[in-house]
Amino acid sequence: MSVAGTAPDAPARAPDGLVDRLRRRWHGTHRVDPWGLDGDVAALAAGLARLRAAVRVDGAGHLPATGGALVVANRGFDPAWVLALYAGLHRSGRFPRFVGVPDVEPLGPVLRRAGAVAGHPDEVASLLAAGEVVVAPLRPRWGGRAGGLAPDLVAPAVRAGAPIVPVAVRGSEGGIRFDLRVGVPVGRSRARPVGAAGVGPGARSPARGGRPTGLGVGEAVDATRRGIEDLLGG
Amino acid sequence: MRVLVTGVGGELGTRVARLLEDHAGVTELAGIDVDPPRRRLRRTDFLRVDPVDRAAFTAAVAAVAPAVVVHLGVYEPSARAEPGLAAARTAVGTAATMAGATGAGGLRRVVLRSGVEVYGRGRGEPVAPHEGVPPRPTSRFGRSLRRAELVVDDAASRAGATVATLRFAPIVGPHFPSPLGRLLRLPAVPFAALADPPFAVVHQEDAARAIVAAALGDVAGVVNVAGAGAVTASQAARLGSRVPVPVLGPGWRVAGAVAELAGAPVPDHVRELLTRGRCVATARAASLAGVAPERSTPDVLRALYDWAPVTPIDVATGSAA
Numbered sequence: 001m002s003v004a005g006t007a008p009d010a011p012a013r014a015p016d017g018l019v020d021r022l023r024r025r026w027h028g029t030h031r032v033d034p035w036g037l038d039g040d041v042a043a044l045a046a047g048l049a050r051l052r053a054a055v056r057v058d059g060a061g062h063l064p065a066t067g068g069a070l071v072v073a074n075r076g077f078d079p080a081w082v083l084a085l086y087a088g089l090h091r092s093g094r095f096p097r098f099v100g101v102p103d104v105e106p107l108g109p110v111l112r113r114a115g116a117v118a119g120h121p122d123e124v125a126s127l128l129a130a131g132e133v134v135v136a137p138l139r140p141r142w143g144g145r146a147g148g149l150a151p152d153l154v155a156p157a158v159r160a161g162a163p164i165v166p167v168a169v170r171g172s173e174g175g176i177r178f179d180l181r182v183g184v185p186v187g188r189s190r191a192r193p194v195g196a197a198g199v200g201p202g203a204r205s206p207a208r209g210g211r212p213t214g215l216g217v218g219e220a221v222d223a224t225r226r227g228i229e230d231l232l233g234g
Numbered sequence: 235m236r237v238l239v240t241g242v243g244g245e246l247g248t249r250v251a252r253l254l255e256d257h258a259g260v261t262e263l264a265g266i267d268v269d270p271p272r273r274r275l276r277r278t279d280f281l282r283v284d285p286v287d288r289a290a291f292t293a294a295v296a297a298v299a300p301a302v303v304v305h306l307g308v309y310e311p312s313a314r315a316e317p318g319l320a321a322a323r324t325a326v327g328t329a330a331t332m333a334g335a336t337g338a339g340g341l342r343r344v345v346l347r348s349g350v351e352v353y354g355r356g357r358g359e360p361v362a363p364h365e366g367v368p369p370r371p372t373s374r375f376g377r378s379l380r381r382a383e384l385v386v387d388d389a390a391s392r393a394g395a396t397v398a399t400l401r402f403a404p405i406v407g408p409h410f411p412s413p414l415g416r417l418l419r420l421p422a423v424p425f426a427a428l429a430d431p432p433f434a435v436v437h438q439e440d441a442a443r444a445i446v447a448a449a450l451g452d453v454a455g456v457v458n459v460a461g462a463g464a465v466t467a468s469q470a471a472r473l474g475s476r477v478p479v480p481v482l483g484p485g486w487r488v489a490g491a492v493a494e495l496a497g498a499p500v501p502d503h504v505r506e507l508l509t510r511g512r513c514v515a516t517a518r519a520a521s522l523a524g525v526a527p528e529r530s531t532p533d534v535l536r537a538l539y540d541w542a543p544v545t546p547i548d549v550a551t552g553s554a555a
Contacts, residue, residue, distance in 0.1 A: 028472025029532070032432045034362040034464045034513030103357050106428040112361075122367045123360035126515035 016043070035097065035127065036112030042095045045114040049087040052176075053080065057088045059182040062165055068128035069185075070157035071096065071135045072149060072224045073167045074232060081169050084178035085135060086115075088169075096135045097127055099153065125156035135167075138228065149225055155217045164220055166227030181231040186223035187215045236262040236340075237449065238298045240331050241306035242280065243269030244314060245410045246347070249442040250304060250449075251278045257450060264298045266291070267307065268323070269314070272409075285327025286319075295334025303335050304449050306347045308382055311375050311501040312413040321378045328382040332389035341395045345448045346386045347441075348401045350458060351376035351503050355510035361431070364515040365401075365456040373503035398448040400441075400525075403460035403514065404507065406534060407438040408541035414507065415538055416498035418470050424489040424508065425467035427480035431511025432464035437534040440527035447524030457522060458514040461531040467508050473532065474539035 021040045024030040031039040063069065073085055082098065089096040101108050101116035108116075117123055117134070127134050134157075139148045157164050163185035170179045215223060237254055241247040242265025254260045255277050265271060266281040281294045285307055295303075307327040311317035335341045353363045354372035371377045383399055390397045406415040414435070417423065436459055444459050471478035481489045486509070490500040506512070519526045529537070 026472065028465070028469040028474075030469070032464050032466055032469065034432060034434060034515070036361065036432055036511070103359075105426070109429040109431060118358070118360065120358065120360045122363060125366075126360060126362050126364045126517075129364065129515060129517040 035117050035123070035132075036109060037095060037097070037115050038113040039095075041113040042115050046086060046090040046095070049083040049090070053084045053087050054177045055084050055088040055180050056178070057091060057180045057182065059184075060088075060091065062182045062184055063089070063133070064163055066131065068131050068157075068160060068162040069133050070124070070128065070154065070162055070164045071133060071167050072138065072154075072164060072228065073135060073169060074138050074228050081171065081178070084169050084171065084180060085167070088178070088180035089133065089135065089167075094133050096133050098135045098137075099124065100137070119150075119153065121152045121156050124153055125160065128156055128160045128162045138225070149221050151217050151221050154220050154224065158215065158217050158220050164224055166224050166231060168228050168231035170232070183227045183231050186220055186227055235259055235302060236298065236300050237264070237302045237304060238295060238300035238331075238335070239263070239265045239278070239304045239306060240285075240295075240327065241267050241308065241347070242271055242275075242278070243267030244306065245272055246405065246438060246441060246445075247306045248272040248275070249438065250306065250445050251275050253442055253446045254278075254304075254449070257446070259450060264300070266294055266298075285323040285330065288326050288330045291327060291330035292334040292337070295331050296338045298334075299338035299340055300335055301340055302343045302345070302449055303331060303341065304345045304347075304445060305331055305382075305386065306445070307331060308347050308349075308379060310349075310412065311378075311503070312499040313411045317374060317501055321374065324378045324382055328385050332386060336389050336393040336395075341390070341393050343449070344386055344390050344395055344397045345445055345453075346383060346397060346399045347445065348379045348383055348399050348456075349375065350401050350403050350460065350512060350514045351506075352380045352383065352401060353514070355506055355512065361511055362513040362515050363458075365458055365518055373501075373506050375501065375503040396454050398453040399456045400444055400448055401456060401458050401514065402441055402444075403434045403436045403458075403512065403531075404504075405438055405441045406435045406538050408537060410438045413499060413501055413504050417493055417500060417504060418467075418474065418476070418535070418538060419541075420476065420493060420496055420498055422477040422479045423467060423471035423474075424479050424481040424486070424493070425471065426509045427482045429509060429511070430466045430468050431509070432466050433507050433512040434460040434464045434514065434531045435534050436461050436527050436531075437529045437537060440529055440534075444519070444525045444527070447522070451522075451524065453522055453525065457519050457525060458516050459519050459525060459527060460514050460516050461527045461529055461534050462516070463531045464513050465531055465535060470535050473535050 095115045099119040101111045136153045166183035168181045248271040264279040268284040309320035309323045311320045352369040354370040468478040
C-alpha cells in the first residue's frame with residue numbers, strides 16, 4: 001500500500017508477535033474498549049484487510065492525527081470497499097469505527113471486536129467525545145453519484161465541533177486495487193495550511209476544544225455530499 | 235457546613251464519612267443508616283434508623299437540618315440486602331431523606347449516588363451512553379435508581395438546592411459487598427458465549443473521592459463515573475486466574491443457581507451486565523477536578539483479585555488452619 005500526500009507516519013509500535021498476543025489473551029491483559037474494540041483483533045483484521053486490498057491514499061493529511069472526527073465515505077456496505085477503507089484509514093495509526101453494526105448476537109459483538117459500532121447518534125457522540133474516528137457511509141445510489149447522508153449521524157459531529165471529512169473510494173482491477181481520496185474537512189478552506197486548524201499531525205482537534213466547522217447540520221450534510229462528489233469526479 | 239451522609243453503614247458510606255471528617259470546612263457531620271459504620275468514625279454523629287421506617291427516618295434527618303446531603307442510602311440488590319428489601323429501603327429512604335432535609339430548611343446541595351444501570355441495555359441503545367442519553371432502565375436496580383433520581387431532583391428543585399447525580403459503574407473492590415465482585419471471585423466465572431460484552435467498574439476508593447469532591451465542590455447535574463477502559467467477563471476471569479465458563483440461553487438459570495449456592499447470587503442487573511455489557515462515556519467526569527477515577531477498570535479487577543481470601547484461624551493453636 002502506498003500513501004500519497006501529507007500522511008502522518010503510523011505511530012511507532014513495539015513488535016508484537018503471535019506469542020505475545022496469545023500470552024496476553026491467556027492472562028486477560030489484552031485491551032478492550034467500552035465500545036467493544038479488541039486491540040489485537042482489530043490489528044489482525046487490519047492486517048488481513050491490507051493483504052486483501054491494495055490501497056493508494058491521497059490526502060491522508062486531512063485526517064486529524066488526534067481527537068474525534070467523522071469520516072463520511074461514498075460506499076459503506078460493500079465488503080470489499082469496507083476493507084479498502086479499513087486498510088487505508090488504519091494507516092493513520094488509529095482504528096476507524098464503522099457505524100451500522102446490528103445489535104444482535106453473535107454478529108454484533110464479533111464486528112465490534114474489529115471496531116464496528118452502532119449507527120446510533122448518541123453512540124457517535126460518545127465516540128467523538130472520546131477522540132475516536134467514526135466512519136459513516138452515504139446511502140448507496142446508482143449512477144456514479146453520491147447518495148444521501150443521514151443527518152442524525154452528522155449532528156453529533158456538528159455539535160461537538162469535530163471535523164467532518166469526506167472520503168471517496170474508487171476500485172479497480174477486480175476489487176483488489178483501490179484509490180482512497182481524503183478530502184478537506186467540510187467548512188474549511190483548501191488554502192488553510194494543514195495543521196493550522198486541527199487537521200494535521202499534532203494539531204489540536206476541534207472535538208477537544210479546537211475550532212468548529214461553523215456549519216449547521218443541513219449545511220454540513222450538503223457540503224459533505226458535495227465534497228465526496230468532487231472527490232469522485234476529480 | 236453541616237453535612238448528612240445517608241447509608242453511612244455501608245463500606246462506601248463509612249469511607250466517605252471518614253474523608254469528610256478530614257475536611258476542615260465540614261463543621262458538623264452526621265451519618266444515618268440501619269447498620270452501624272464499618273469502621274470507627276471520630277466526629278460523625280451516627281443515627282441508627284431503618285430507612286423503611288419513614289416517619290422516624292424523616293424526623294431524624296430533619297433534626298440534623300443539613301446544608302449538604304450525601305445520599306448514599308441506595309441499596310444494591312444482593313449486596314447488603316435481598317432485592318425486595320433493598321428496593322424498599324432505597325425508595326422509602328430516599329423519600330424520607332428528602333422530606334426531612336427540605337422540611338428543615340437550609341438545604342443547599344444534594345449528592346446522589348446513582349448508577350449506570352439507569353441507562354438500561356435495551357436492543358439498539360448505545361453501549362456506552364453519555365450523560366445526555368435518556369435513562370431507560372431495564373433491570374430492577376436500574377428502575378430503583380431512576381426513581382431515586384427523580385425523587386431527589388423534584389424535592390431539591392422545590393427547595394432551590396443543587397443536585398449532583400453521580401452515576402457510578404459497578405463499585406467493586408476488596409471488602410466491598412457487591413454481587414458482581416462476589417461472582418467474579420468464584421473459582422469459575424460465567425460469561426455469555428455469543429457476546430462476552432465489555433463492562434467497566436470503579437474502585438470503592440475512587441467512588442468515595444468522587445462523592446467527596448462533588449459534595450465540597452461545585453459539581454451539578456449528572457456525571458458518569460467509571461474506571462478507564464473495559465474488560466469482558468471471560469477476560470476478568472483470566473485476570474483473576476479463574477476458569478471462564480461459556481453460558482448460553484437457559485444455561486444462565488443453571489449458572490445463577492450454582493453461583494447462588496456458592497454464595498454469589500446473580501441479580502438481574504448483574505446478569506444483564508454479563509450478557510449485554512455495561513459501559514458509559516466518561517468525558518464529563520474527566521473534565522471535573524477530583525471526580526475522574528485514578529484506577530482503570532483492569533486495575534480495579536486486579537485489586538479485587540489481590541484481596542487475600544479469608545483464612546480460618548485454629549483457635550487452639552492460634553495458627554492458620
